[in-house]
Amino acid sequence: MSDPVGKLPSELDQLPDRDTEETAEWAASLDAVAKAAGTRRAEYLLRRTLQHAEAAGLALPKLLETDYVNTIPTAAEPEFPGDEAMEARITAWNRWNAAAMVTRGSKYGVGGHIATFASAAWLYETGFQHFFRGKEADGSGDQLYIQGHASPGIYARAFLDGRVSEQQLDNFRQESGGNGLPSYPHPRRLPWLWEFPTVSMGLGPLSAIYQARFNRYLQNRSIKDTANSHVWAFLGDGEMDEPESTAALALASREQLDNLTFVINCNLQRLDGPVRANFRVVQELEAQFRGAGWNVIKSLWGSAWDELFQLDTTGALVRRLREVPDAQFQTYATRDVAYIRNHFFGANPELVQLAGVLSDAKIAECFHSSRGGHEPRKVYAAYKAALEHKGAPTVILAQTVKGYTLGAGFESKNANHQMKKLTIDEFKDMRDLLGLPIPDSAFADGQVPYGHPGANSPEVRYLNERRAALGGPAPARKVKHVALPAPADRSFAPLLKGSGKQEMATTMAFVRLVKDLMRDKETGKRWVPIVPDEARTFGMESLFPSAGIYSPLGQTYEPVDRDQLMYYKEAKDGQILNEGITEAGAMADFIAACTSYATHGEPMIPFYIFYSMFGWQRTADQMWQLADQLGKGFIVGATAGRTTLTGEGLQHADGHSHLIASTNPASLNYDPAFAYEIAVIVKDGLRRMYGEKPEDVFYYLTVYNEPKVQPAMPEGVEEGIIKGLYRFNTAADLDGAAPAADAPKIQLMASGTAIHWVLEAQRLLAAEWNVSADVWSATSWGELRRDALECDEALLRGEVRTPYVTRALEGAQGPVLAVSDWMRQVPDQISQWVEQDYTSLGTDGFGLSDTREGARRHFGVDAQSIVVASLAQLARRGEVPASSVKEARERYGL
Numbered sequence: 001m002s003d004p005v006g007k008l009p010s011e012l013d014q015l016p017d018r019d020t021e022e023t024a025e026w027a028a029s030l031d032a033v034a035k036a037a038g039t040r041r042a043e044y045l046l047r048r049t050l051q052h053a054e055a056a057g058l059a060l061p062k063l064l065e066t067d068y069v070n071t072i073p074t075a076a077e078p079e080f081p082g083d084e085a086m087e088a089r090i091t092a093w094n095r096w097n098a099a100a101m102v103t104r105g106s107k108y109g110v111g112g113h114i115a116t117f118a119s120a121a122w123l124y125e126t127g128f129q130h131f132f133r134g135k136e137a138d139g140s141g142d143q144l145y146i147q148g149h150a151s152p153g154i155y156a157r158a159f160l161d162g163r164v165s166e167q168q169l170d171n172f173r174q175e176s177g178g179n180g181l182p183s184y185p186h187p188r189r190l191p192w193l194w195e196f197p198t199v200s201m202g203l204g205p206l207s208a209i210y211q212a213r214f215n216r217y218l219q220n221r222s223i224k225d226t227a228n229s230h231v232w233a234f235l236g237d238g239e240m241d242e243p244e245s246t247a248a249l250a251l252a253s254r255e256q257l258d259n260l261t262f263v264i265n266c267n268l269q270r271l272d273g274p275v276r277a278n279f280r281v282v283q284e285l286e287a288q289f290r291g292a293g294w295n296v297i298k299s300l301w302g303s304a305w306d307e308l309f310q311l312d313t314t315g316a317l318v319r320r321l322r323e324v325p326d327a328q329f330q331t332y333a334t335r336d337v338a339y340i341r342n343h344f345f346g347a348n349p350e351l352v353q354l355a356g357v358l359s360d361a362k363i364a365e366c367f368h369s370s371r372g373g374h375e376p377r378k379v380y381a382a383y384k385a386a387l388e389h390k391g392a393p394t395v396i397l398a399q400t401v402k403g404y405t406l407g408a409g410f411e412s413k414n415a416n417h418q419m420k421k422l423t424i425d426e427f428k429d430m431r432d433l434l435g436l437p438i439p440d441s442a443f444a445d446g447q448v449p450y451g452h453p454g455a456n457s458p459e460v461r462y463l464n465e466r467r468a469a470l471g472g473p474a475p476a477r478k479v480k481h482v483a484l485p486a487p488a489d490r491s492f493a494p495l496l497k498g499s500g501k502q503e504m505a506t507t508m509a510f511v512r513l514v515k516d517l518m519r520d521k522e523t524g525k526r527w528v529p530i531v532p533d534e535a536r537t538f539g540m541e542s543l544f545p546s547a548g549i550y551s552p553l554g555q556t557y558e559p560v561d562r563d564q565l566m567y568y569k570e571a572k573d574g575q576i577l578n579e580g581i582t583e584a585g586a587m588a589d590f591i592a593a594c595t596s597y598a599t600h601g602e603p604m605i606p607f608y609i610f611y612s613m614f615g616w617q618r619t620a621d622q623m624w625q626l627a628d629q630l631g632k633g634f635i636v637g638a639t640a641g642r643t644t645l646t647g648e649g650l651q652h653a654d655g656h657s658h659l660i661a662s663t664n665p666a667s668l669n670y671d672p673a674f675a676y677e678i679a680v681i682v683k684d685g686l687r688r689m690y691g692e693k694p695e696d697v698f699y700y701l702t703v704y705n706e707p708k709v710q711p712a713m714p715e716g717v718e719e720g721i722i723k724g725l726y727r728f729n730t731a732a733d734l735d736g737a738a739p740a741a742d743a744p745k746i747q748l749m750a751s752g753t754a755i756h757w758v759l760e761a762q763r764l765l766a767a768e769w770n771v772s773a774d775v776w777s778a779t780s781w782g783e784l785r786r787d788a789l790e791c792d793e794a795l796l797r798g799e800v801r802t803p804y805v806t807r808a809l810e811g812a813q814g815p816v817l818a819v820s821d822w823m824r825q826v827p828d829q830i831s832q833w834v835e836q837d838y839t840s841l842g843t844d845g846f847g848l849s850d851t852r853e854g855a856r857r858h859f860g861v862d863a864q865s866i867v868v869a870s871l872a873q874l875a876r877r878g879e880v881p882a883s884s885v886k887e888a889r890e891r892y893g894l
Helices: 020-037 039-055 084-108 115-130 148-160 166-170 203-220 249-254 281-291 303-311 316-323 326-332 337-343 349-355 360-368 376-388 424-434 458-469 506-517 543-547 583-594 616-628 657-661 675-690 718-723 754-769 781-796 804-808 827-833 852-859 863-876 882-892
Strands: 143-145 231-236 260-266 295-299 394-399 527-531 605-611 634-638 667-670 698-702 726-729 745-750 772-777 816-819 838-841
Touching: 020 039, 084 115, 084 148, 084 166, 084 376, 084 424, 084 458, 115 148, 115 231, 115 260, 115 376, 115 458, 143 203, 148 166, 148 458, 203 231, 203 249, 203 260, 203 583, 203 616, 260 281, 260 376, 281 295, 281 394, 295 376, 303 316, 303 360, 316 349, 326 337, 337 360, 376 394, 506 527, 506 543, 506 605, 506 634, 506 675, 527 583, 583 605, 583 616, 616 657, 616 698, 657 667, 657 698, 657 781, 667 675, 667 781, 675 698, 675 718, 718 726, 718 781, 718 804, 726 754, 745 754, 745 863, 754 772, 754 816, 754 863, 781 804, 781 827, 804 827, 816 827, 816 863, 827 838, 838 863, 852 863, 863 882
Parallel strands: 143 231, 231 260, 260 394, 295 394, 527 605, 605 634, 634 698, 667 698, 745 772, 745 816, 816 838
Antiparallel strands: 726 772
């Protein structure tokens, strides 16, 4: 048989054909089928053959897209174990109260979303009744990532089971009085209920993947048995447009995370209209997930469609469903039967014939409401199949109608995401549709009532029995505090005593400290080093052979550097999470580790170290998620500052991460100058986050790659290090260069690597200009500001408190000049609470490629620039001649 005309070469042309005659026979058979029975029959046979080959375990590429039908045929659905009528009544009450809560709140203008839960109610209820494990059974229970816009339905269920009161429902989105409900899943605002913040779309799916992965990490390291924990992530089809939503799909399949299920509510609508107006989002998602190696289950059509598919003997209906774009299908859901007969079935004679035997009622039911996501039997079948599938994660694509049961004014309407209330008449129609026993008299005051069948009703008893069988209420967040013992002082001692004559960058000092802490017998195993692929940049390769890099497969190869001392070692029980080039993935890992104390009752001590420029700037939204989830751990911005990275240039030069970090109330931000400061900060951080009275905070430390001699810690500076400021030395401490006693005085304040420029400026001021400068180490501009703000707030309550920065500088003579390797806004955070004249120097503007000296001269923060700025401040006060400023500029070539 000759090749088809225009046939393109393929990879098969490179493989030897052992039997060309047999190959030709197969091709001829296919041609014969196409000629005799049509191309559609030939296509069907090929797909059946590929399906059979896959089931037989043959190594063939998978089909990325299947027909637009349910994966599990009706005949293959398992027996439904529950009381369908009872569960329908429970779901009806939850639908009602969710809509009532948002509608009642609309009179206060606080808004809310109704349509999302209306479409997804059965996706949640089936899980709550039969699958989602609570925390009162053995293990940690399941982890539920609830779609943010569906929160009213979760509150409605909590109202039914008695965990939320009617008063709280009426305070939805009105939290300031202390008895309200937050708009979305916010653990910080409602910590007994919510576990995972999800409404910043895209972060939920990403976090769910890394949570499932971290569950396996704990299991493989023998820290917690998580074998019975399953991660469920409820997502919207529009949410899958977020790049974070699909960023880690390959990781999930690569690591065979069959403890993870995505449930994507495919109501075909996003916030403004169709998700894929001219295309089919379900098919697109199927191909995307199949291509990434996931098990895909489609639950698209309700049981009303069974008759249509049985009548479709030619496959015309299935082909038509594959053709119709989503926006058109949404139109069918809102139009009359005549329109559907004309536009859908009128597409070809086979469909016209099929429609001829269908009643108007059947067509209306199929196109207006019958979806797989609205039938508990089909949802149950999909969930059961997902749990039984091994070796890969599962995604369930469940088709629904957005606004389902809310009436014609809501269902499938483009604007329904922004529609916040129903009229009384619409509620009465909804009541009749759901069969709820709510009399007309309940609406007498013009307000929609809440509905509850009673605490001892069959519905509530059934609900509570099902939850008891599954391990208690869900969702629920429970924290059993486990205080970690403080590490031995010997781990901190090397940094406290300094480096002698040896130079050491503060990045290396931090890594050395953590390496020692990981050897601690009590808490060493709880450290979780996390790095996005540049461990060697931060000097962490020494951890590779000792701690190991986590891999669920272990090490299946011989590393190329096996003969070296610090070889690349992967292990199933490895401690290091080396995530590759993904700050978002590393941050998701960090969040899972930071919240293990609540999720699993196992406090872990993660530190996430990254190129500081690529941390907060890239993933500040996840830092906010971390704060909302009440995470604890150390974030380390390495190679920090705008001038310490020689030659790297604009996109590597971080001069603003501390400014971004200052916007997060849970982040304690430190910019230590010396190794001993790191030791003191980390030790105090362990106490505050993991001690007897743990705080819901995390730490951001910036460390530098510039080697410097590290001094020993002076006596009595620990409090100042923690609070953010202490006097490092005075001009009188200078060897042989102290200025005269009556010399003009100035206070030089610096953080991080800038301390070294300031110390040189102090020497120049004394030796060449007879100016007496004291040097202050500002370990945390942010903590100084936080304390000052608290003092201001106390004043409103009638308490007079003086900010620490004001007290620390009390009596210090002369003006203050603050210097850092950051934008001036960073040190300027404290200016209003400094009683002395205050000014600052910083690295505002874009970074550039140069030597450290060249970059610092460019930004005007080198020692000579500090001298000139100091003289200028003193000249304005009349304490040095104005000519000294001009002379200094000329002398230093500024």
